[in-house]
Amino acid sequence: MKRFRRALIWGFTFGFGAIWVLAFFLPSEIGGGIDRHGAFGADLVGNRLYYTSAVRAAGKPFSVQSRGTYLVQMDLDATGVRRKMLDSSFFRGHDYHGQFRPSVFALDGGFRAVFIGVGNDDRRRVCVADSIDGTNWDVRQNAVFDAPEQVSVNGPDWMTVFDAGGGFTMLYSATERGRQVLHSATSLDLVSWSDQGVFLRLPEPESIMSFATLPDGRALVLARTESGGATLFSGKVEGGVLLEREALAFPELQFASEVVDVRAVSDGAILRLLLVGGAGSDDIRLRIGLLEGSSLDDLRPVAGSQADGSIAALGSPATSTFFHELAGNAADFVPTVMTFGFGLGLISLLVLHGRRIGRGGENRFYSGVTLVALFAMITVQIGFRSDRESSFWKDMNELLFMNIQFPLGATMFGLLAAYLVSAAYRAFRIRTFDAAVLTAMAALVVLTQVPTAQFIGSLISDSAVSAGARFDATAAEVRTWSLLIVNNAVQTAVGFGAFVGAIAMALRIWLSLDKTASE
Amino acid sequence: MDPSWAIRIVALVMCAAILYRMAAARRGREYFIRRIAGVDAIEEAVGRATEMGKPVLFSPGSGGLDNMQTLAGLAVLSWVAKRCVQMGVRVLVPLRIATVVSIAGDILREAFREVDREEAFDPNEVRFLSEDQNAYAAGTIGMVSREGVASAFYFGSYGFESLLITENGRRLGVVQIAATADYFQIPFFICACDYTLIGEELYAASAYLSRDPVQVGTVAGQDVAKLVILALLICGSLAAVFSQSALNPVTGILGR
Numbered sequence: 054m055k056r057f058r059r060a061l062i063w064g065f066t067f068g069f070g071a072i073w074v075l076a077f078f079l080p081s082e083i084g085g086g087i088d089r090h091g092a093f094g095a096d097l098v099g100n101r102l103y104y105t106s107a108v109r110a111a112g113k114p115f116s117v118q119s120r121g122t123y124l125v126q127m128d129l130d131a132t133g134v135r136r137k138m139l140d141s142s143f144f145r146g147h148d149y150h151g152q153f154r155p156s157v158f159a160l161d162g163g164f165r166a167v168f169i170g171v172g173n174d175d176r177r178r179v180c181v182a183d184s185i186d187g188t189n190w191d192v193r194q195n196a197v198f199d200a201p202e203q204v205s206v207n208g209p210d211w212m213t214v215f216d217a218g219g220g221f222t223m224l225y226s227a228t229e230r231g232r233q234v235l236h237s238a239t240s241l242d243l244v245s246w247s248d249q250g251v252f253l254r255l256p257e258p259e260s261i262m263s264f265a266t267l268p269d270g271r272a273l274v275l276a277r278t279e280s281g282g283a284t285l286f287s288g289k290v291e292g293g294v295l296l297e298r299e300a301l302a303f304p305e306l307q308f309a310s311e312v313v314d315v316r317a318v319s320d321g322a323i324l325r326l327l328l329v330g331g332a333g334s335d336d337i338r339l340r341i342g343l344l345e346g347s348s349l350d351d352l353r354p355v356a357g358s359q360a361d362g363s364i365a366a367l368g369s370p371a372t373s374t375f376f377h378e379l380a381g382n383a384a385d386f387v388p389t390v391m392t393f394g395f396g397l398g399l400i401s402l403l404v405l406h407g408r409r410i411g412r413g414g415e416n417r418f419y420s421g422v423t424l425v426a427l428f429a430m431i432t433v434q435i436g437f438r439s440d441r442e443s444s445f446w447k448d449m450n451e452l453l454f455m456n457i458q459f460p461l462g463a464t465m466f467g468l469l470a471a472y473l474v475s476a477a478y479r480a481f482r483i484r485t486f487d488a489a490v491l492t493a494m495a496a497l498v499v500l501t502q503v504p505t506a507q508f509i510g511s512l513i514s515d516s517a518v519s520a521g522a523r524f525d526a527t528a529a530e531v532r533t534w535s536l537l538i539v540n541n542a543v544q545t546a547v548g549f550g551a552f553v554g555a556i557a558m559a560l561r562i563w564l565s566l567d568k569t570a571s572e
Numbered sequence: 573m574d575p576s577w578a579i580r581i582v583a584l585v586m587c588a589a590i591l592y593r594m595a596a597a598r599r600g601r602e603y604f605i606r607r608i609a610g611v612d613a614i615e616e617a618v619g620r621a622t623e624m625g626k627p628v629l630f631s632p633g634s635g636g637l638d639n640m641q642t643l644a645g646l647a648v649l650s651w652v653a654k655r656c657v658q659m660g661v662r663v664l665v666p667l668r669i670a671t672v673v674s675i676a677g678d679i680l681r682e683a684f685r686e687v688d689r690e691e692a693f694d695p696n697e698v699r700f701l702s703e704d705q706n707a708y709a710a711g712t713i714g715m716v717s718r719e720g721v722a723s724a725f726y727f728g729s730y731g732f733e734s735l736l737i738t739e740n741g742r743r744l745g746v747v748q749i750a751a752t753a754d755y756f757q758i759p760f761f762i763c764a765c766d767y768t769l770i771g772e773e774l775y776a777a778s779a780y781l782s783r784d785p786v787q788v789g790t791v792a793g794q795d796v797a798k799l800v801i802l803a804l805l806i807c808g809s810l811a812a813v814f815s816q817s818a819l820n821p822v823t824g825i826l827g828r
């Protein structure tokens with residue numbers, strides 16, 4: 054019986070753990086088309102479509118992710134063959150985690166593609182790849198443009214490049230007061246870029262989602278309004294603002310009930326528009342449509358488009374997502390166990406305090422208060438959640454949670470300040486060399502938070518103020534170095550040790566290698 | 573999103589190293605574990621409680637059973653409980669997570685069973701206090717002061733309650749030993765406790781105490797895994813330095 058019980062526990066632990074181990078080690082998906090999760094961020098050169106796809110994103114509908122993205126190229130002919138444009142390389146740090154939004158140009162002697170790379174530091178930078186035949190690409194080692202951090206903290210998540218005649222102009226997104234505006238940069242060769250500052254900002258709170266230049270020099274702007282909806286309009290950009298603004302109706306397309314991106318491709322007298330959108334909650338994948346016509350009012354899907362208006366059907370879904378789905382379902386088991394566990398905790402609480410009250414003694418009063426508080430909280434919560442409109446339950450909920458529990462918690466937390474001071478006082482008494490170094494660093498970090506030397510200088514003379522400011526600047530650099538370099542190195546070292554220890558512990562538990570107490 | 577193949581391979585190598593050393597230790601090979609002053613002090617702390625005739629307090633932290641630190645803490649509790657039962661010392665276990673109640677209770681019961689004194693086990697020594705951090709801290713502080721605890725052990729994952737609990741313990745003259753891998757709580761423990769085990773030492777503590785071959789093998793395996801990480805760090809640093817240079821032998825050898 055004992056052996057059977059042990060085998061049962063071992064089998065359950067091993068089987069349950071194996072689901073996650075396999076989900077980690079095996080690819081989440083096997084098979085499927087290259088763009089099975091959607092297509093966005095497209096450009097068209099001749100008959101070849103360059104666009105972005107991505108590995109599964111746990112995002113919301115119509116979300117355009119940056120990490121895990123890759124570029125795809127497809128010929129718009131009967132074959133419809135698509136292939137990956139670039140491969141990530143460990144030795145190319147600037148596009149290691151993703152590549153998206155390509156802008157491709159046919160130059161003398163080949164092609165050049167400009168795209169956003171997601172680096173191994175998760176920062177987005179503009180990268181360049183070259184090709185002789187437009188099919189086989191060679192990515193440059195380092196990024197060619199890095200947006201200033203003060204306008205774009207993690208780098209732009211939207212970018213387009215167009216030929217401005219005599220040079221190229223890049224427009225990239227930047228964040229300003231919580232909305233998206235456009236900045237520009239210029240280049241003669243698509244490699245050396247010069248930042249030009251703000252290109253276009255819409256009146257607040259409108260945010261620019263996408264921008265395209267039309268052959269007549271006007272601009273096509275897709276903006277997000279305060280309500281969260283997207284609007285499309287044309288206008289003329291002058292001095293960083295949009296003039297002659299004219300609202301446009303979205304083309305009626307089955308695949309794009311919500312449009313998220315637009316790009317104009319001029320082809321002589323014909324206007325071609327690449328439109329990216331999604332259809333609804335049933336299928337969250339983004340698709341690309343190619344419309345053409347003589348003007349904005351006369352756009353239709355090009356011949357050969359799908360019935361829903363998109364340019365090509367997305368690749369077939371993956372044949373296997375088995376272990377990831379199984380792990381997701383198995384994870385639902387955990388809250389169930391937790392709920393039972395909470396019941397056990399409640400029983401433990403009731404038995405302990407109930408016995409103490411029954412047995413008598415000096416602490417029974419506190420046990421009584423605990424049980425009364427427990428039942429009062431449960432009763433009020435049940436009452437309040439059953440009838441949220443009742444003023445009685447509302448007042449009781451307010452009294453118990455906001456006026457009693459919350460201030461009590463805040464009082465405990467407030468004690469922390471006093472304890473911090475007393476603990477710091479003990480830690481920084483200089484008795485050993487180590488304590489001296491610790492105290493010196495602590496004093497430096499604390500004192501350089503404010504311009505101490507500048508203040509002391511102001512008490513002496515005017516010239517001492519500037520000397521003090523110089524000292525403060527140097528001391529602040531030392532502080533930053535110690536926090537970012539020394540402290541981070543130690544933190545990482547502790548983290549590595551703990552991480553390896555946790556893996557070893559997990560292995561022991563998973564394989565039931567620990568001796569049970571009965572052995 | 574899938575982890576990269578590089579991460580999968582590193583994880584596989586580390587797991588293989590740990591399992592190999594575990595198997596070797598089981599076959600009888602002996603590995604050396606360096607002395608950890610904090611772990612040596614556990615025995616002294618239990619001895620102090622015995623001499624004073626007062627209970628010890630063991631907290632496995634604020635984490636749940638999905639937290640490896642809690643499991644490491646419970647492994648140490650197993651040893652401490654056995655030693656305390658042998659010495660006739662009460663062990664109080666305040667808990668913040670309800671799912672830990674039954675496991676901690678079982679560990680304590682087994683300790684009594686080992687010395688054939690199961691009837692002396694009192695399930696009320698394992699107490700679920702509250703899931704709220706502040707209430708848990710207040711409850712533990714109350715327990716330490718009301719029960720007149722002689723020694724206290726804090727082995728597991730903690731939040732800000734670490735300082736609230738241990739600073740009070742220090743004022744009451746309790747001998748305190750803490751172990752955590754939560755980086756931001758380590759300074760608090762160092763300031764307020766007599767001994768502090770940092771990071772991986774928490775996982776090594778039960779191996780050091782029990783000398784169980786599997787656990788000792790695990791610690792020895794961790795050393796190999798750390799060597800792998802160290803080698804990768806050095807290679808990565810070199811690659812990063814050279815990849816910024818025009819003379820880049822790494823990309824030259826391996827191709828782009």
